[in-house]
Amino acid sequence: MLLKVHTENPEQRKIQQIIKVLEDGGVIIYPTDTVYGLGCDIFNNRAVERICRLRQLNPAKANLSFICENLSQLSQYTKPLDNRTFRLLKRNLPGPFTFIFNTNNSVPKLLKNKRKTAGIRIPNNSIAQAIIARLGRPILSISIKIEDEILEYLTDPIDIHEEYGKLVDMVVDGGISGHTASTIVDCTSSEIDILREGAGELEL
Numbered sequence: 001m002l003l004k005v006h007t008e009n010p011e012q013r014k015i016q017q018i019i020k021v022l023e024d025g026g027v028i029i030y031p032t033d034t035v036y037g038l039g040c041d042i043f044n045n046r047a048v049e050r051i052c053r054l055r056q057l058n059p060a061k062a063n064l065s066f067i068c069e070n071l072s073q074l075s076q077y078t079k080p081l082d083n084r085t086f087r088l089l090k091r092n093l094p095g096p097f098t099f100i101f102n103t104n105n106s107v108p109k110l111l112k113n114k115r116k117t118a119g120i121r122i123p124n125n126s127i128a129q130a131i132i133a134r135l136g137r138p139i140l141s142i143s144i145k146i147e148d149e150i151l152e153y154l155t156d157p158i159d160i161h162e163e164y165g166k167l168v169d170m171v172v173d174g175g176i177s178g179h180t181a182s183t184i185v186d187c188t189s190s191e192i193d194i195l196r197e198g199a200g201e202l203e204l
Contacts, residue, residue: 031174032123065119094124096200
């Protein structure tokens with residue numbers, strides 16, 4: 001199913017359609033402020049495992065990420081943040097960044113790798129924000145990659161639906177996306193480390 005949603009003022013009845021899919025354990029493809037991502041309720045193990053199979057990932061070894069609505073929700077899933085890290089997040093979020101944190105016991109076991117870390121995003125995207133706000137908890141965020149020598153990511157939701165429509169329960173059409181993934185920033189130690197340069201330019 002391809003569902004077109006207004007990019008700036010998402011229609012609440014359509015957001016509720018998306019929530020119904022997520023609450024029923026479904027898998028969606030949705031827009032962020034970078035590229036389109038595969039998503040599901042992070043507390044539904046079966047849906048998380050389904051996404052990992054689609055992307056051929058081993059949950060125990062992969063660095064899985066999820067998106068939150070705001071800093072308050074983000075802090076519910078991390079070890080206590082020091083003042084410097086909190087200020088860093090406040091300056092750069094919402095935005096095209098994935099921050100790697102040491103997680104606490106609120107994160108489902110399936111999302112924890114051996115290091116007990118996870119990537120967390122707060123994307124600057126109205127549709128993604130509306131989904132999380134209505135659901136009341138985070139959703140998984142795994143970008144869709146394609147085997148192409150020129151493009152690494154599909155940017156047109158119609159093309160995404162043609163490629164993945166039969167593999168997921170819903171593709172949320174939020175318009176043409178960018179083609180660069182998020183900047184990944186490691187916040188698990190005393191030193192802030194940029195692991196991958198992406199769409200976001202970190203303001204230190």
